[in-house]
Amino acid sequence: MKHMAAMTNTIEYTVRVQEEDFNVSKETELLTQDRKDIGAIVTFTGLCRDEGGTLEALELEHYPGMAEAQISRFAQQAVERWPLTGLTVIHRFGKIPPGENIVLVIATSPHRRAAFEAADFLMDFLKTQAPFWKKEHLKNASEGSWVEAKTIDDKDAERWNKNAPA
Amino acid sequence: MKVRYFAWLRERTGTSQETLDLPETVKTTGDLMNWLAARDEGYAFAFEQPDTIRIAVNQEHVDTDFVLTGTEEVAFFPPMTGG
Numbered sequence: 599m600k601h602m603a604a605m606t607n608t609i610e611y612t613v614r615v616q617e618e619d620f621n622v623s624k625e626t627e628l629l630t631q632d633r634k635d636i637g638a639i640v641t642f643t644g645l646c647r648d649e650g651g652t653l654e655a656l657e658l659e660h661y662p663g664m665a666e667a668q669i670s671r672f673a674q675q676a677v678e679r680w681p682l683t684g685l686t687v688i689h690r691f692g693k694i695p696p697g698e699n700i701v702l703v704i705a706t707s708p709h710r711r712a713a714f715e716a717a718d719f720l721m722d723f724l725k726t727q728a729p730f731w732k733k734e735h736l737k738n739a740s741e742g743s744w745v746e747a748k749t750i751d752d753k754d755a756e757r758w759n760k761n762a763p764a
Numbered sequence: 765m766k767v768r769y770f771a772w773l774r775e776r777t778g779t780s781q782e783t784l785d786l787p788e789t790v791k792t793t794g795d796l797m798n799w800l801a802a803r804d805e806g807y808a809f810a811f812e813q814p815d816t817i818r819i820a821v822n823q824e825h826v827d828t829d830f831v832l833t834g835t836e837e838v839a840f841f842p843p844m845t846g847g
Contacts, residue, residue, distance in 0.1 A: 644847055658846070659771055661839060664823035665846075689846060701847055721847055729820070729839075730846025731771035744772050747843035 608677040611685035613669045615660060617692040620702050629684035629706050636683050640713040642703045642721055648696035654735045657742060658700070660691045661729035672723040676705070679719075680712040687720060689730065722755040765834055767800075769810070770841035773817065776810035786834065793819045794828030796838065810840075818843060 612628075614620075622643055630636055646656045669687050677685055684706040694700055701724060705716040724730075732745040768781040777800075790799050797819075801811035811817065819826050820839040832838070 659774075660846075661768070661770055661820070661823070661841065664820060664839070667823055725847035726844060727825075728846045729770065729841060729844055731842060732845045733771070744842065745845045747845050751847075 608674075609682060609684065611670075611673045611677055612687070613666055613673055614688045615662070615665045615669070616688065616690060619690070619699055620688045622699075622702060622704075625686050625688065625702060626704055629686060629704055633683065635708060636706045637708045638710040638713040639704065639706045640710070640717045642701075642717045643699055644701040644721070646694045646696050646698050646700055649734075649736075652736050652738070653696055654737045655693050655695045656700070657693050657733040657735060658691045659731045659733065660689075664729050665689065665691075668728045669724065672720055672727065676716045676720055680705075680707065680716045681709075682707050682712060682716055685716065685720075687724070689724065689728065691730065693735075719758050722751070722758065725751045726755045765832070766837045767796075768837065768839040770839065772842055773810045773840050776806050778806050786832075791831060792828065793821065793826060793830040793832065793838065796832065797828065797840070800840075816842065 622641055626639060626641060630639065669689065673685055673687055676682065682705055686702065686704040688702040690700055703717045703720045705713040707713040733742040734745055735742040765786060766781060766783055769777050769779060774780050786796065786799070790796050797811050797814050797817065800807050818841050819828065821830055821836045
């Protein structure tokens, strides 16, 4: 979905929660076509790793509606905080085998710092505040097991409070 | 009231969502957790560590002292592990 920021003079951003894969080049092209004011594109793609060959697949459960709403809340904060020219966030759900994409953040800006920081900020909040849950299905186990939340991810998200602009 | 469960709360309660009529003694989200935990073994297992459970009312995060009116969608889930 496309979001127009109400009341504030900020850019549109795109947030999608979907089962199907995404194409990084295509999504980047959508943010850069017909523009000559972009000096920096930062793309972050999170992939499913095979955990040393032991992982069969990750199963991603989400809370439909709240997932989109939470991501949009943080995307809105990002476009208010950094001078971006474009922002796209896509998060997949369902069963995802090793090697496949899970999440995409693309931030574009006239200068690199804003694009780097906005993408970093969004990933930290996607990990800790967006209602998604990962279940690991291992090759040698009949039952999957839920991935536990990591304290380090909460610490990463807290960095953005300390660095809040005055 | 519509109540939804995700991840291991869904598995332990054996339900993803249900519509419940709550007794008047259930006033807050914390009361609701205690009331649910007393329903049966599965619910007791799901809510055995209430401190680790996150709560959303109408899809926004709330605490255990949130006062319910009976018309909300309440969701219970573990700490999130997306990204």
